[in-house]
Amino acid sequence: MSLQPPSSNKSNTISSNTFVHKLYNMxxxxxxxxxxxxxxxxxxxxxxNIMEFSRDVLPKHFKHNNFSSFVRQYGFHKVNKSPRGHRTLAENQIWEFSHPKFIKDRPDYLDEIKRKSLETETTRRDHGDINSHMAMMQVSQSEMAQQLARLQDNFSQVVRELADTKSKQHKQQQVLKNMMDFLSSRHGAQCKPPFYLCLSI
Structure with missing residues (x-):
């Protein structure tokens, strides 16, 4: 009477033609x-150690070593323990992935893990392109708004300087007029005859 092989070895009998079976075997x-x-x-x-894993293990099973691309195509999610800006160098070398159907001792779930359809990938890429385009438009709009604000500030400054110039010009004209009036009054006084001559006449 033959014994049923342990579930951990059962994966060895499963076809390794698909990515998930190869991954499970690894x-x-x-x-x-x-x-x-x-x-x-x-x-x-x-x-x-993602660098050593990609260099030494992946080439034995796959044609290229873009591991993150593989797992995304099959719906695996990367588990991030800490925000990107707070990770240490060691944390950047440790990657953790999960999938609701990729579970220890359950190779019977593997055939339920399907690669995302080309339409889904195309839609996701298109959405990504649209989002990138929108982000670029928002950046451009923000830059244009900043430039417009600077132009408005410059225009306001020019208007203020023009008003100051007109005010100074008006003051200078007033000073010049006062000087002319003063000179005219002095010249008129010099042309009049002396007071005693007016009495003799």
């Missing part, structure tokens, strides 16, 4: 445990 393979393994709950897997 996670349960003892020779890769220092680079890729389940987390303590078995609900996600962890890549401990």
């Amino acid at each position: 996670v349960v393979d003892n020779q890769y445990q220092h680079l890729i393994a389940w987390n303590y709950t078995g609900s996600s897997f962890i890549v401990c």
Whole structure:
């Protein structure tokens, strides 16, 4: 009477033609445990050194080593423990991914993990392009608003300077008029005969 093989070895009999089966085999393979393994709950897997993993392990199973592209195509989600700006160098080398159907000791779920359709990928890319275009438009709009504000400030400054110039010009004209009036009055007084001559006449 034959014994049923353990679930951890059952994956060896599963076809490795798809990415998820190959990935599952890598996670349960003892020779890769220092680079890729389940987390303590078995609900996600962890890549401990992404550079070494991409260099030494992926080429043995795939044609290229763009691992993050693979997992995105099959709906895996990257688990971020801390915000990007607060991660240490070691944290940047540790990647954790999860999928509701990619679970330890449950290789029977693997066939339910489907690659995203081309339409979905195209739609996501189109949405990404639209979002990028909108972001660029918002940046351009913000720059135009700043330029308009600067032009308005410059125009207001020119108007103020013009008003000051007109005020100074008016004051100068008033001073010149006063001087002319003063000179005219002095000249008129010099042309009049002396007071005693007027009495003799």
